[in-house]
Amino acid sequence: MGLSTDYLGIPDWVNKPEGYQAGVTVRYNQNIFKTAFWGSEPGVGNPEENGWRFDDELYDLTSQTHTQEAKIIAYIPTWRKTEGFDYANEKIYQNITHGIISFLMFEEKNLGEFTQTSVNDVNEILDDVVTTGHKNNAKILIALGGATDYGFLYLMEKIGNNPSDPLLPQTVNKVVKFINDHSLDGVDLDLECWWAKNPGDPDQGGRPTGDPHPAGLGLTKFAERLKQALPLGKTVSAAVFATSWYGNNYDPKLADYVEWIGVMSYDLTGASDKSPVGPHTKLFSIREQKAYIPEQQEKPWPALPERPPKPDDNPIISVEDSLWYWSNSYFVNWQTKGQGLPRNKLAFGVPTYGYDFAYKKDQDPQSHEIPPGYKVIQYKDIVRNYPYSDTAPDANIKELGSTPRPDFVSHVPGNYPYAHNIYFETPETAVEKLKFLKYVGVQGVIVWDITGDDWQGNKSIIKALYQAKDLPVDLSAISGFYTKKQQYPNVPVGVEKVSQAAPV
Template sequence: MKKIVFLLVLFLSSFMYAQYQFPTCYPAHEPGKTYRQGEKASLNGINYTAKWYTTAAPGDASWQNDGACGDGGLGPDYPGPQRIIGYLPTWIPDYDIKNNFNPEVVTNINVSFLMFKRNNSDYNSADFGSIAFDDFQLRKVDSVLTDCKVLEKAKAKNVKVSVALGGATDYAFLWLMTKYYNNDQKLEEIANLLVNYINARQLDGIDLDLECWWADKAIAGTSDQGGRIRGSKWGDRDQGPHPAAIGMTNLSKKLRQKMPNKLITAAVFGTSWYGNNYDADVAQYMDWIGLMTYDFTGSWDKSPIGPHSSLHKLPLNTYPKQNADNPIYSAQDALEYWLGIAPATWNHDGGFGVKKAKLAIGVPMYGYDFSQKKPGGGNGAKFVPYRDIIAEFPNAATSYDQKDPKKLNGHVALNNKNIYFDTPKQAGEKIKYTKNYGHQGVIIWELTQDVDYNSSSSILKAINEAAGNNTPINKAPVVTWKTPTDNLVIEQDVLGAVALKATATDSDGTVNAFSFKEGANVITAAKNGNDYTASFTPASFGEYALTAEATDDKNATTTKTIRITVKQKNTTNPAPVISNVKPLDGSIIEQTTLTEVQLEAAVTDNSAVQGVTFTIQGITIPAFTNPAGVYAATWTPSAFGNYSFTIVATDDEGASSTKTVTFTLKEKSTGGGCDNIPAWEAKTYAQAGTEVSHNGDVYKNKWYASAGEEPGKSGVWQYIRPCGGVVTFCGVEEWRSDRVYNSGDKAYYMEKIYAANWWTQGSTPSSSGDWSFDSDCPQTPGRSAVNEVKPQTLVKDFVNIQINTEEEVTGKIELYNLSGQLVKTIMNPRALNGKEVIRQNISDLRNGIYVYKIFLNNEVITQKMVISK
């Protein structure tokens, strides 16, 4: 019976708060009056009872908070139509924003994230952050706004566009707000920087996402800022807002003065652990405050297992690990906290007093799969985008958590999965809730994770229908190139026609117009069903951008651009091609005792190979052809150490090719190899800590590993060391493009040490935002050579060429396209001596294949380079 009474009381309490219906207020508090124990008074929509004799105002420890009264001090309802505020990220590689995103599915777009410039990895340094934007993030945001035409299309649909500043990794924002929170001059500089950006881009406003209240092991000096005391149910002293939050309030005040008619908004944590850091005074300068009412479960290791974004309160002890000390919060809980009517807890005395018309609540387009840990060894459960949930479980949109009496929280427990997420029904209920109870609308993280809008499973469609927006959204045509393919190199004796073919379809209408374009030149296409064909004759050898463009009957346009290179065939006799050389360049060969080494290479020619030789330690060894048709020679070393050998191949017309390969011959260390470690098999590894060898490396599983989780590709497997033992430079291993790195892992690259910011694979440390510079690595043994050149062969925005010389030489570096045209001078002629890294911005060049020419005195070194952005 007690259990039934408890649940009834909990339900009634929840009902009262959710409806914002409160008891009559006690008599208004009279300043200066003496109150005795038990006497009652109200202040700012809260009822109080004196605990003992007091002359203090309510809010002091001498008063007991009896809860909200009257209108609770919540203010009037939001009068406008409900806002649908969608965050649009810049980093989703498999989502075509330009062609697939329809701005009219929301009322407001926040392009995420613009960030401040971070100068180093020491948060305690004097110059950790700059009053300047991070160049890489700035380019990405601008690209979404302009290249992807988000701003243009949004304005055409009367959708407001803001830029979101900050986010979960912008520690420079947190640092600047903490350091300069009361520095009027610096805050003025920051405000001017932001205002100038917004005005220059003709944006509608800015969204301030001050997060990073936690430690990042890759950034020294960071610490968790959660658990700040803002009063308590025992009357503890309020520590006040975090200095960074005061800085954000002061910055918002300046922004409001400079942009009285622009949107100034914020996204904040919904509950008190991190929410206590904020300053409620910021609300007076805000158009709205978006409560991030998600991640209430799933994002930390000791999380309860249950819904992570419930609209309604969840009774205690309903889900695993859920209890009074580890609750599962809801949007209702977060609203009560920010409204200031929440029950007092150990670290707050009721929350903030923000008016209800200023608040919006969150809708996540993702879930958490509690059957799997976060990949890469991160904290919490596996994050799963909503579209991936629907792809695997088509009925998930209409599923619901069996423990939820309202049948709103989504839950899938099939195929050994345990996923909690928001259903379309719950998303619709959230925006209706904000309408019914006077709030401003919903914020959505994030727009690329939904399914197709016209699908019955779409979260965005459910929100719009619940808000009364039932206009169907036109889908843009789908364009697919057939020929030529992107980055194709076409060789021709003389310039001739290139055949073009693409398909264009429209699922909710018809394709009204189609054309090919070469630059600005339109090429008329012939139609055959859904296929379109044409021919294009290049004016000269070189690179060309070709675009296929389709427009449907509702004027939606899709463009797909490819790049090709038209190259003149080499009419002279080509030299033989040397490939598949063994040992591999840079490899380490372990031997217990010195034994012969097999040198191998595959050699091909358009005519016939006349001869192949291997030269090592000044000795030339004629090659023989083994049964596999590979040229080989045997060589017996006299000592362990570093070696290089040169292959010379000559064809029957006298043309020859050479290739030099360096390797290390190392005495085999007992216990350092993989002889006694079983090879990985595509099977289940249920026991954590099992070591396996795979592709020359040793791995250990951190938890249960399924048959499809391959070492080096899945985060369940932790990299331990190479099979041949660890070769280190300045205490860390050399960077490898095939290796997975997790946050904090370090790697040696081009005489520097870098630390990974998060999970990454294949991104070059010196030119990728996935890495942060850690320290210099001076004069590394075995890495210096006379006139050694290390060009970079795969490039995005910057090219790095390392040149090591033992004496002064005159150097020059030029970059050519495949037609032999000079396209950029990387380095003008100058003296080189010792070790240098030549770095040059090539972001102005198109994707494609180029050729370096590196001139060192009278020697010319050539090397291909691929630009892929």
């Protein structure tokens, strides 16, 4: 679905004094709506009282402006140097438009000061990245924050609660000086630590739309002041979560002060102990969620504390779902409406890693703790271990076996019937994603991260993206996407079968 020709038999909405009862489907303002309960006019009033729910977008009608030259924005983590990663590899920078060194972090107690450890880690790779990047016409930014930087959260929260706090100009000046001193091209703001730091601490997610977290308000003020203070031509950008649980913490006015907002539309499964098993960066909305029930660790689905339980509903979120949340003004969910940002302010995620849902995560190289969720495998390791994985159907590898369940699902009887069940991104799915995003007017993609790609072989995801970034897209292309979308099997490979991507 997604084109007007897919809905030829669906009537347009018309005003009826008696309204519409549950179970009705209509076309309205180039979108498709269904009634969950009695509805008046789609998109009007309180969604708790008006039962119309956005269901699909008619892209051939809504997407009038396409992206001509897409950005390929790749994150460059500092901690791979000890593994021997070559940060001066010219091939990397010949295949990206922007590289973002990650991360420069903040002290938790001495707010506004960089941690010396992160400064040292950044300095270890800075010269190689900036020199090689600029030599190959890639812009190089520095990322602030990251998944473990509570100091950034506390700093932004303090500024959000008091925008006149002297910490704001002091920190802005510190960041601007760092950028200028090291010939960087800008800064990326990665405010991510919305989860509890210690047992018993509250999670920061679940806010309604229109009520940003104080730290989200502080981030907007920080971006505004950075944009004012940086020399002309320097970039301010930001990264945000893909879904409303944490996405509503951000202030939509942030878009006014950044060149792009990178939506982290990966880890849509796999990142938590309560995650369903399934693709973590699927392009299109998955209509048949039940097809994934046979491969769940907990059946029919793990219970999600942040969602009211519904029959057969533990959604495997897609990139398309996150696109709608961030940019379609008619999007509604249980946290109320979406953000409604312009699509030309957004970029969406492409991962160079996958999740193996037979195992829990390994120890984190920075915190030395075992994070929640399932095992992460870099794409370069997947293609090394499974020679045909770069063309695996549905970007999924299933290898039969009998594996003890991760401890967080140890209450489930019996072993998991796979030795491996890996969902990941391939060059084909990444390019397909980029073409779709170009068609709907998105700036490009953010890639986490350069170190996970296959730079030693000929199966690079990032190189495939770069080669496709300037290709024209038109209606025939998006029609092809949707034809292929319908051809993708909703039911994953069964337990009795194994992916063609056989292990070495």
